[in-house]
Amino acid sequence: MFYRENGQFKTSYSADQQIFPITQDRLGVLILIALAFVAVPFWADEYVFRAILIPFLILSLAALGVNVLVGYCGQISLGSGAFMAVGAYAAYNWFVRVEGMPLIACLLLGGGFATLVGIFFGIPSLRVKGLYLAVATLAAQFFCDWAFLRVKWFTNDSASGTVSVSDLQVLGLPIQTPLQKYLFCLSFLVVFGVLTKNLVRSAIGREWMAIRDMDVAASVIGIRPMYAKLSAFAVSSFIVGVAGGLWGFVHLGSWEPAAFSVDRSFQLLFMVILGGMGSVMGSFFGAGFIVVLPIAINQVLPWAGDLVGIAVSTAALTHAEQMIFGALIVWFLIVEPHGLAKLWSVGKQKLRLWPFPH
Amino acid sequence: MKLRSLAMTVALATGAVWTSAAVAQAKEQFFPVLPYRTGAYAPNGVPWANGYADYLKLINARDGGINGVKITFEECDTAYATDRGVECYERLKGKAQGSVFQPLSTGITFALTEKAPGDKNPLITGGYGRSESSDGGIFKWNFPLMGTYWSGADIIMQHLTKKENGNLKGKKIALVYHDSPYGKEPIPLLQERSKMQGFDLTLLPVTAPGVEQKATWLQIRQNRPDYVLLWGWGVMNSAALKEAVATGYPREKMYGVWWSAAEPDVKDVGEAAKGYSGLVATGEGGKVIDDIKKLVHDKKLGTGPLEEVGSTLYNRGLVSAAMAVEGVRRAQDRFGKGKVMNGDQIRWGLENLALDDKALTKLGLSTVMKPISTSCVDHEGSRTARIHTWDGKKWVYSSDWIEADSSIIKPLVKQYAEKYATEKKITRRTAEDCQS
Numbered sequence: 001m002f003y004r005e006n007g008q009f010k011t012s013y014s015a016d017q018q019i020f021p022i023t024q025d026r027l028g029v030l031i032l033i034a035l036a037f038v039a040v041p042f043w044a045d046e047y048v049f050r051a052i053l054i055p056f057l058i059l060s061l062a063a064l065g066v067n068v069l070v071g072y073c074g075q076i077s078l079g080s081g082a083f084m085a086v087g088a089y090a091a092y093n094w095f096v097r098v099e100g101m102p103l104i105a106c107l108l109l110g111g112g113f114a115t116l117v118g119i120f121f122g123i124p125s126l127r128v129k130g131l132y133l134a135v136a137t138l139a140a141q142f143f144c145d146w147a148f149l150r151v152k153w154f155t156n157d158s159a160s161g162t163v164s165v166s167d168l169q170v171l172g173l174p175i176q177t178p179l180q181k182y183l184f185c186l187s188f189l190v191v192f193g194v195l196t197k198n199l200v201r202s203a204i205g206r207e208w209m210a211i212r213d214m215d216v217a218a219s220v221i222g223i224r225p226m227y228a229k230l231s232a233f234a235v236s237s238f239i240v241g242v243a244g245g246l247w248g249f250v251h252l253g254s255w256e257p258a259a260f261s262v263d264r265s266f267q268l269l270f271m272v273i274l275g276g277m278g279s280v281m282g283s284f285f286g287a288g289f290i291v292v293l294p295i296a297i298n299q300v301l302p303w304a305g306d307l308v309g310i311a312v313s314t315a316a317l318t319h320a321e322q323m324i325f326g327a328l329i330v331w332f333l334i335v336e337p338h339g340l341a342k343l344w345s346v347g348k349q350k351l352r353l354w355p356f357p358h
Numbered sequence: 359m360k361l362r363s364l365a366m367t368v369a370l371a372t373g374a375v376w377t378s379a380a381v382a383q384a385k386e387q388f389f390p391v392l393p394y395r396t397g398a399y400a401p402n403g404v405p406w407a408n409g410y411a412d413y414l415k416l417i418n419a420r421d422g423g424i425n426g427v428k429i430t431f432e433e434c435d436t437a438y439a440t441d442r443g444v445e446c447y448e449r450l451k452g453k454a455q456g457s458v459f460q461p462l463s464t465g466i467t468f469a470l471t472e473k474a475p476g477d478k479n480p481l482i483t484g485g486y487g488r489s490e491s492s493d494g495g496i497f498k499w500n501f502p503l504m505g506t507y508w509s510g511a512d513i514i515m516q517h518l519t520k521k522e523n524g525n526l527k528g529k530k531i532a533l534v535y536h537d538s539p540y541g542k543e544p545i546p547l548l549q550e551r552s553k554m555q556g557f558d559l560t561l562l563p564v565t566a567p568g569v570e571q572k573a574t575w576l577q578i579r580q581n582r583p584d585y586v587l588l589w590g591w592g593v594m595n596s597a598a599l600k601e602a603v604a605t606g607y608p609r610e611k612m613y614g615v616w617w618s619a620a621e622p623d624v625k626d627v628g629e630a631a632k633g634y635s636g637l638v639a640t641g642e643g644g645k646v647i648d649d650i651k652k653l654v655h656d657k658k659l660g661t662g663p664l665e666e667v668g669s670t671l672y673n674r675g676l677v678s679a680a681m682a683v684e685g686v687r688r689a690q691d692r693f694g695k696g697k698v699m700n701g702d703q704i705r706w707g708l709e710n711l712a713l714d715d716k717a718l719t720k721l722g723l724s725t726v727m728k729p730i731s732t733s734c735v736d737h738e739g740s741r742t743a744r745i746h747t748w749d750g751k752k753w754v755y756s757s758d759w760i761e762a763d764s765s766i767i768k769p770l771v772k773q774y775a776e777k778y779a780t781e782k783k784i785t786r787r788t789a790e791d792c793q794s
Contacts, residue, residue, distance in 0.1 A: 051448035055441065096781070149537060149563070160488075160539035162468045166782045176476075252444070253472035256465060256539050258566065259440060295445060314407075314433040315395035322396075 003351040019197055036186055041179055049178035052292060057185040058246045060287035063271040064189075064196055064280065065239030070269065071277035072200055073232035074212030075125050076133055079140030080240050080268040082121075085260035086144060087114040087241025088248035089154050092163050095249075096156055103170050107188075107245040114241020115234045117144075122233030126226055129215075141262050148257040164254030181250050188246060192239055197280050199235065208232050209278070240268075274332060276341025285340035293328065297321045387424060387686055387698050389414055389431040389679075390450035392461045397437035398567040399592035401622040402671055406462060407433070408662030409675025412650050415661070417683055419653045424687050425695045438592075440465045444473070451477060456701025458482055458682045458708070464540035467500075474499040480685070480705040484678045485510070485616055485639060489543055490774035492738035494709060495786045497775065501708050501737045503681050504639050504730060508770060509741040509762035510615045511544035511587070513637060515551050516760050517745050518585055518613070527556040530581060534574060534598060535589035537563040544589060544615070550770060568594025575601040588614040588636070595623035599631045609633040609748075616743065620670035624748045632750040639743040640673040644725025650676075670753065677727050684711060684721075706794070709734050728759065734792035741767075 003024050010016040020026040044053060066080045091110030094101050121140035125133050148154050148161070155163050168175040175184050199205050207228040210218035219225050248255045267290055275286020298321045305312040312320070336342050350357070393407030394400055414429050423429055432453065434446035443466035447459060459474070460482045461467050467487040474481045475498065482501045483491070489508040491500035505513075519526055533548060535541030545561065552559040560581060562574045568590055575598075578586060586607065588598055595618045602609055610633040614623070619636020647668045655664050666672050682704075689699045689707030699707070711732045718724040730739040741764070745757040779786065 045452070047448045047452050051445040055445075160464075160468075160542040162465075162539045164468070164472055164781070166472070252440070252469050254468045256440075256468065258465060258538060299449075313395075314393065314435045315400075315404075318396040318435040318437065 003348060003354075019194065019201075033190055036190075037183065041182070044182075046178050049182050052295060053182055054178070054185055054251050056287055056291045057182070057189050058243050058251055059268070059271065059291055060284045061185075061189050061192055061246065062240050062243035062268055063275065063283040063287045064192060065236045065241075065243060066268045067272045067275075067277065067280070067283045068196060068200070068208070068239065069232050069236035070272050071279065071282070072205060072212060073208035073229060073236075075122070075229060075232060076130065076269070077137040077233075077236070078134050078262070078265045078269065079118075079121055079137035079144075081260045081262060081264035082140040082144035083114045083118050083237040083240040084244025084247060084264060085148055085257060086117045086237075087111055087244030088255065088260065089148055089163070090114065090241070091245035091249065092165060093154065093156070095165055096163075103168055103175070103249070107242055107249065110245040111238040111241035114244065115238040118233045118237025118240075119230050122230050122237075125229045125233065138262070138265075141265055145257055145261065160256075162254060162256045163248075165249050166253070168249060175250065185246055185250055188242065192242070193280060196235075196239070200280070204228070204231060212278070270329070274329065274339055276339025276344075279339065279341035281344055282339050282341030285344070289332075289340065294321055294325050297324050385427055385698065386430045387427045388454035388457050389429060389682060390447075390453065390457055390459055391431050391433045392436050392443060392446050392450070392459060392466070393433055394436050394438045394462070395433075396435055397439070399438045402592050402617070402620065403438070403462065404662065405620070405622070405666050405669055405671035406675035406678070408660075408666060409672035409677075410460075410679040411661040411675075412654050412667070412672075413646075413676045413679035413683070415654050415659055416646070416650050419657070419659070420649055424683060425690055427686075427690075427696055427698055429683070436461065436463065436466060438463050438465075440469050444469050447473065451479060455698070456704070458685060458701070458704050460484070460678055460682065462486070462678075464488075464543065465538060468539055471497070471500060477701065478705070479701040480708055482678065482681055482685070482708065484681060485674065486540065489547070490771050490778060492736065493771050493775035494733070494737035495735050495775070496779045496784060497737065498787060498791075499705060501681075501685075501732070501739075503708075503711075503732070503737070503739050504677070504727070505616075505741050505743060505762070506738060507540075507543035507589075507615065508547040508767050509738070510637055510743065511547045512551070512762040512767060513741075513743050513760045514587060514613050514615075514745075515548070515555075516763065517757055519555065529557040529585070530560065530583040531557050531585045531587065532560040532562055532578060532581065532583035533587045533589060534562045534564060534571075534578075536568060536591055536594055537565050540591060540617075541589045544587075546770060546774070547767065548587075550766060554766070564590065564594060564598075566594075567592060569597055571597055571601045575605045575607070578602075578607055579605045584611065586612045588612055588618045590614070590618045590623075595619075596626045599624065599627045599634060603627070603630045610635075613637075613745070616674070619746065619748075619753070620674075621753075622671070629750045631748050633747065635745050635747040635756060637743045638670060638746045638753070638755075639727075640670065640677050641726045642668055642670075642673060645722030646676065646680075646726060647673075649722060673726050677723070680721070680723055680727070681708070681711075681730075684713060688712075702794075708732065709737070709792075711739060734787065 005022045008023055069075050069077050087110040090113035091106040094106040094109050124136040128136055155161050175181055207223045210223050211228045215225055271286030271290050274289050276282025301317055301320055302312050394403035414431050418429050434450055436443040436446050443461055447470055456479050458480045464486050467483050470481055480499050482503055484503045485505050487502045489506035491497035492502050492506055548559055564571050564574055590598055612634050614636030616637040616639050624631040650667055654660050685704050685708035686699050688710055689703040693703045709732055711730055714729045728740050728742050732739040741762040742759045744755050744759055746753040747756040
């Protein structure tokens with residue numbers, strides 16, 4: 001009843017080619033963005049900003065990038081952590097070595113370097129597929145870990161290999177308080193989200209999906225696998241690189257290569273698998289699941305323990321958190337192997353028929 | 359009707375809890391604790407955390423708090439992960455009007471160093487963290503009390519110099535380190551010393567968590583260094599000792615930092631680790647340990663097992679908690695006895711610690727730590743440690759207290775702190791700022 005496209009006639013090509021062709025979707029996204037920009041700042045306190053929302057936004061962005069590669073183009077990658085690291089360290093080098101370099105330019109240049117590295121490590125994808133490719137991209141992870149730990153130049157000769165940035169600002173506006181950081185990350189996410197949404201329904205997005213679904217058939221109908229695969233690697237690592245820059249600059253402020261370890265690559269891949277492969281929305285669900293859920297469990301358990309009169313010890317709490325989290329992952333994969341985004345689209349389908357399902 | 363009454367009850371109950379919490383908060387000093395009782399480093403993190411918690415309990419049980427202000431504390435497990443540590447910091451920070459944090463991880467320390475100044479929360483990093491942060495003129499909120507890694511490395515080198523009759527020229531020394539900010543910290547000082555004394559320094563990184571060290575020890579077997587310095591943590595230490603046994607490298611020539619020379623590190627290796635030495639900055643036994651046994655553990659309030667009380671890392675945690683408590687007590691001297699202190703006030707307290715032998719005896723701490731006195735410019739306080747050696751069953755002291763050589767460390771601290779200040783565009787604190 002509320003969600004039905006009946007009666008929405010498109011009378012021009014541009015109306016037909018909108019990113020969100022259904023009015024309710026369009027309004028929904030606009031309201032969501034407006035809420036995120038206007039209402040959330042009133043509601044959230046510093047803890048929510050710094051510990052939950054900012055990591056959530058940045059990792060959503062990274063998951064979005066990984067989704068382009070894994071979900072849309074079907075190339076499994078375990079090098080995402082490395083591309084984040086390249087983005088962060090390249091942005092850092094631009095930031096400290098070039099006097100007066102604007103922040104946004106640094107982050108985008110970091111993304112640019114991540115693109116180059118991503119294309120380079122994407123070359124094996126022309127020959128190997130599936131799990132073998134995952135192993136090949138793991139090389140990127142180990143190479144970057146090694147490079148940022150060993151090559152002193154990358155870390156500006158810091159004694160401990162840790163780099164830090166400060167005094168962030170955009171056009172004279174400081175990025176200092178949690179709110180400013182939140183809005184900064186949110187703006188990045190909105191821009192990249194809309195761009196990706198647009199990209200995946202364009203010619204190139206369709207090429208990626210064709211390659212994903214069956215690469216032989218795709219090349220028979222005239223899609224160049226090299227171009228499609230490498231462009232997916234390029235776009236994906238650009239987004240992931242920018243997310244890496246944000247993670248270092250905005251969230252941590254001071255970081256070491258361990259912040260982008262192989263664990264991060266796995267985490268991003270799980271976000272995509274759990275959230276929904278080949279879905280922009282799924283990236284957000286996946287990031288929410290992986291970032292917010294463990295913290296939520298960790299906070300709810302002692303409270304729940306108090307209710308029944310059990311004091312949960314610190315160690316037990318962490319163990320319980322991991323067990324519950326693991327069980328939830330398995331449960332979600334069983335009930336909905338296509339990810340949380342599928343639940344979302346099922347919900348939309350149901351709404352379309354409601355209140356008269358047949 | 360039923361629903362409404364239920365809602366009313368819940369609302370009332372919440373209100374009651376809320377107000378009682380608010381009233382209680384007025385006379386309680388909150389200590390956030392960031393331990394790790396899980397993960398790869400838990401075997402070493404747990405005794406530290408237990409010592410920390412037990413001392414806070416002791417202060418409540420024995421003294422009734424700090425000048426009457428009861429201590430409350432809450433733990434948030436970081437599992438030694440930086441991003442979780444940041445989350446925990448943010449979570450616990452909101453529970454009080456500012457307090458003192460001790461993350462027990464160099465990685466988390468680096469991240470919190472960026473956040474603490476904005477929140478006005480002092481950071482005690484007793485025996486770890488950034489070495490250059492002992493310069494209080496630049497690092498206003500960092501307190502690497504009782505020794506940094508540079509002090510630690512310097513003390514080991516002094517001991518080795520003495521052992522070699524004052525001459526290390528041409529000797530080969532290898533540093534086997536945890537490949538993280540923690541393990542890399544001592545490198546600048548060792549390089550400085552190698553230039554001065556003419557020994558040959560080899561750096562051998564071990565990837566975290568350090569279970570796999572075959573390649574590293576192969577290199578040691580080929581190079582046959584005269585001494586091996588071990589900068590490991592958690593499972594890496596016992597793995598290193600086992601590899602040393604396997605490659606036949608004499609344990610007598612291995613020296614660990616204070617985080618690599620405690621009971622959990624040698625327990626599994628047992629007899630084979632005999633002869634291995636390491637730094638220790640704390641002492642053992644004495645009044646405070648007896649008090650904890652009597653007033654905390656005998657009353658079934660103890661945090662960990664009784665046999666752990668008084669072990670090396672337990673004492674380290676205990677002393678770390680004592681530093682935080684004494685910081686608050688010192689702050690109360692100035693800002694009002696029996697009041698709850700905020701972060702800024704505790705910072706002043708930590709900056710003006712003056713605990714001589716007499717004061718420590720009064721607190722029962724004289725056996726577990728050396729006197730410490732801090733100032734606005736010196737946030738380290740004391741830089742002494744001893745060497746102890748594993749005899750197959752227990753640690754025995756094998757040297758006197760050695761003080762780190764400030765003539766080497768001071769210029770290095772200044773140089774690195776200045777570099778940090780330029781990068782961060784911080785200006786050195788003025789004399790007035792020191793009074794605040």
